[in-house]
Amino acid sequence: MFFFFTCGTHTFTSALKGYENVTVQCQNCGNISAHVYKRWEWFTFCFVPLIPFSLKPWKEVGCPICNFWQDIKYRPDVTGGHGDQIPMPGYGGGGAPPPPGAPDQAAYK
Numbered sequence: 001m002f003f004f005f006t007c008g009t010h011t012f013t014s015a016l017k018g019y020e021n022v023t024v025q026c027q028n029c030g031n032i033s034a035h036v037y038k039r040w041e042w043f044t045f046c047f048v049p050l051i052p053f054s055l056k057p058w059k060e061v062g063c064p065i066c067n068f069w070q071d072i073k074y075r076p077d078v079t080g081g082h083g084d085q086i087p088m089p090g091y092g093g094g095g096a097p098p099p100p101g102a103p104d105q106a107a108y109k
């Protein structure tokens with residue numbers, strides 16, 4: 001008879017309530033593709049989760065492109081419940097200066 005007991009860990013990952021529609025920029029690869037997840041790691045025995053490593057699941061910003069995880073406490077810009085957290089490059093400021101090298105009217109005198 002041979003018994004094979006497998007111990008390991010299993011991390012439960014699910015979308016964090018209130019952050020389902022929040023997409024933020026990944027600080028590792030720069031893509032606006034990261035989402036906020038709730039992660040909870042458990043100690044498993046024979047693939048059955050028995051003991052949680054922590055009392056509470058932790059909240060992390062995860063990027064599916066580069067597989068980078070970052071605790072949400074390091075992302076004060078990430079807030080949930082507003083739906084739209086995508087930064088809009090090019091917006092804000094208003095009245096952008098003309099690009100350098102643009103033809104100057106004075107040059108055509």
Ligand SMILES: [Zn+2]
Nearest residue numbers: 026029063066
């Ligand atoms: Zn990334």
